[in-house]
Amino acid sequence: MSAAQIMTMRDAFIDTLCDRMAADDSIFFLAADLGAPALDRIRSEFPERFINVGIAEQNLINVASGLALEGFNVYTYAIAPFITMRAYEQARVNLAVSSQIRPVKVTMLGLGGGVSYVVSGPTHHCLEDLAIMRLLPNMSVYCPADWVTAGALVDHTRSTNGPAYIRFDGKALPALYAEPATVNLPRGFSQLVQGTATCLVSTGFMTHRALAVAQQRPGVAVIDLYSLKPCDEQALATALRPYNRVISMEEGFINNGGLDSLVAKVIREHELPCRQESVGFNDRYVFDLGSRDHLHGINGMDEAAVIALIDRQRSI
Amino acid sequence: MIRELSELTAKARWVWSETLRMHRLAPETRVASSLSAVEIFTALYYGGVLGHNGADPRWEGRDRLIVSKGHGSICLFPILADRGYFAMAELDRICQPGSFLGGIPDTIIPGYETINGSLGHGIGVGCGMALGLKRKGAARHVFVVAGDGEFCEGSMWEGIMFAAQHRLDNLTLIIDNNRLCMLDRCEKIMTVEPFEQRFQAFGWQTERVDGHDMAAVHGALSRLKLRGATGCPAVLIADTVKGRGVPELESDTLCHIRTLTPDEIDRATGGVR
Numbered sequence: 316m317s318a319a320q321i322m323t324m325r326d327a328f329i330d331t332l333c334d335r336m337a338a339d340d341s342i343f344f345l346a347a348d349l350g351a352p353a354l355d356r357i358r359s360e361f362p363e364r365f366i367n368v369g370i371a372e373q374n375l376i377n378v379a380s381g382l383a384l385e386g387f388n389v390y391t392y393a394i395a396p397f398i399t400m401r402a403y404e405q406a407r408v409n410l411a412v413s414s415q416i417r418p419v420k421v422t423m424l425g426l427g428g429g430v431s432y433v434v435s436g437p438t439h440h441c442l443e444d445l446a447i448m449r450l451l452p453n454m455s456v457y458c459p460a461d462w463v464t465a466g467a468l469v470d471h472t473r474s475t476n477g478p479a480y481i482r483f484d485g486k487a488l489p490a491l492y493a494e495p496a497t498v499n500l501p502r503g504f505s506q507l508v509q510g511t512a513t514c515l516v517s518t519g520f521m522t523h524r525a526l527a528v529a530q531q532r533p534g535v536a537v538i539d540l541y542s543l544k545p546c547d548e549q550a551l552a553t554a555l556r557p558y559n560r561v562i563s564m565e566e567g568f569i570n571n572g573g574l575d576s577l578v579a580k581v582i583r584e585h586e587l588p589c590r591q592e593s594v595g596f597n598d599r600y601v602f603d604l605g606s607r608d609h610l611h612g613i614n615g616m617d618e619a620a621v622i623a624l625i626d627r628q629r630s631i
Numbered sequence: 632m633i634r635e636l637s638e639l640t641a642k643a644r645w646v647w648s649e650t651l652r653m654h655r656l657a658p659e660t661r662v663a664s665s666l667s668a669v670e671i672f673t674a675l676y677y678g679g680v681l682g683h684n685g686a687d688p689r690w691e692g693r694d695r696l697i698v699s700k701g702h703g704s705i706c707l708f709p710i711l712a713d714r715g716y717f718a719m720a721e722l723d724r725i726c727q728p729g730s731f732l733g734g735i736p737d738t739i740i741p742g743y744e745t746i747n748g749s750l751g752h753g754i755g756v757g758c759g760m761a762l763g764l765k766r767k768g769a770a771r772h773v774f775v776v777a778g779d780g781e782f783c784e785g786s787m788w789e790g791i792m793f794a795a796q797h798r799l800d801n802l803t804l805i806i807d808n809n810r811l812c813m814l815d816r817c818e819k820i821m822t823v824e825p826f827e828q829r830f831q832a833f834g835w836q837t838e839r840v841d842g843h844d845m846a847a848v849h850g851a852l853s854r855l856k857l858r859g860a861t862g863c864p865a866v867l868i869a870d871t872v873k874g875r876g877v878p879e880l881e882s883d884t885l886c887h888i889r890t891l892t893p894d895e896i897d898r899a900t901g902g903v904r
Contacts, residue, residue: 363766366762369792374758374789377756377786378755378790380759381755381756381762382762382763384744384760405752405755405786413745417738
């Protein structure tokens, strides 16, 4: 499999997980009536450890937590806005709160982060998840930008304790990393482009946009931040210190607890000498139709808008 | 394990009076919904129904008990202390700094499996445990104690469907059917009865008892636990009285949030202690 291959995060993750299930009989996979080509393998090879709970995200998390209390390592899979928001209180009580007292190994896999279900409208867009899942104590939050990172998260979540949420993009995207070993999950981010003056800190799909922008504006640095919690904030501060402008880029609501809040905390607590700006959706739902680029364009998030932001700041 | 009915009944009376004593120490506790469940918990812990080990609360061979109606289980505190989960002296520190006995019990208390207090979670979590035990080949039983008001929560019915679908005959749900929510009688707020027809339509075995008849509660729980490979989950509807044994509570539809005065507690317990 060449690194440049285009692949969905969910298929890379589920394929790797299926491989691990053969040797590790503690793994369960629970879905809320959501499929994937790679999932057919788990369904046929491990029917005793694959459960479709039906369209019932609250029960998905409750059943998963019961299995986890019996010592199983449970992966739960549903559409991102439903697994995070329909079942938020189940995740809060039975994963976040409970895991502070007892081991609860449940990983929530949310498919269709951001506006990757482009024309499906506000119910299927997921612009709140990174902020609200970050808010929960004891919950890890990951937002991979490519399928290599997604695949690496299988062994990472197997080797770490406690509940986690992973946002998968709904679309197949090209790889950004040559192999899983180049993804530094304990640190939480990778600097993909070195630069001067301006640094883009992006997560998920927006890392592809940041890389395209950096090609157009040599000297602009790019950091792909895939672990929003935990994140090695000391290392991130060190990485950001050379820049006098930091622009966070996320497919989510800004100024309300997502990636930009994490970046702001690091800048504030480490007294970094830089100005920060946020690229993302600004406190309004998206009913517009068209391509993903189109939706980004009318929200100041497409390539041209980010380049214009960089140039405008330069001229001040 | 207590084999004599008279001893079980006496133990239930002790649990009842200890519950009131703790309410006196911590008036913020929910006493009315704890008094309706006294015989249920007494049968489970003293009648040889629930396999457990107070010296090793997470003993792998234990049966699992999930107290979905968390608030209404203050009566379980004296039982757990008496059964060796923690020192009896802990009861005197209820709701005090450094104590683990809070107004709504959580898994920080030895003997409690889950985080409680948010209603509607217990049955789904119990389904996961029951399924996990089956997959492990462990012949252990899962009991879930829920209040009737909880059945307004949609997540209960998601779990009820799941349990039947997966033939969880190692799962028994106990409804403390005291017929009162916080503000009024259930049927005036949201009708949850008739439980038999509803549960049978969902593929469950049902049984109903007087929840304060010690022999009936104990007999039904023992039968249901030992029902064998029936292929279906079971529910015991225990008809109870909220605030049982305290006239000021029994006659008050708002008793859920009522705090008893020391005088009221003295009058209720006078002559029985």
